[in-house]
Amino acid sequence: KQEVTQIPAALSVPEGENLVLNCSFTDSAIYNLQWFRQDPGKGLTSLLLIQSSQREQTSGRLNASLDKSSGRSTLYIAASQPGDSATYLCAVRPRNAGNMLTFGGGTRLMVKP
């Protein structure tokens, strides 16, 4: 059974810092991995989608990498801003689970002004 773990569970940094959020998964048989952002009381916003054949994806200050063989993904946020404060979730789409996503527990990020 696929398990997804995110470390750290919570992170507080001063504004301007570059930071890395980690996601690991136990079964490398995945179609893709997706990073989401969730603000309090809101739904999920998709940030980046990495297919299993890709190594990384970039969008603005965000860069996500994928090392499928080692079961790891990282989300790099450059020059963090207070507006980046949110919970970040990674999710994998396993090859043996139809259309179902498997989520990590999330990392709660706070960027202090």
Add this chain to the structure above:
Amino acid sequence: GAVVSQHPSRVICKSGTSVKIECRSLDFQATTMFWYRQFPKQSLMLMATSNEGSKATYEQGVEKDKFLINHASLTLSTLTVTSAHPEDSSFYICSATRGRATNYGYTFGSGTRLTVV
């Protein structure tokens, strides 16, 4: 593209009544939609998978008679919480993916905060 609209965003209902939540894919056809429940400061818990034109598949421990799911078209799925009780108060989120292709990501609705009083 790939927008999912979820309504209502908030609802307060009396214990014993039923509440319907709608999830619409606005610019794509979604043969499969998913319904999640989220408790405070926890990750999403999958409740059921909704397939267009067929019965929903419920996760273990989710009462299908309490949480009725209907997916009558390729753009609309509804979740009805029947005979709601205070313990059903939670944040409910739907998601959808385009067709059956495995290279598409998932799009989520904005969620519905249900409070049963």
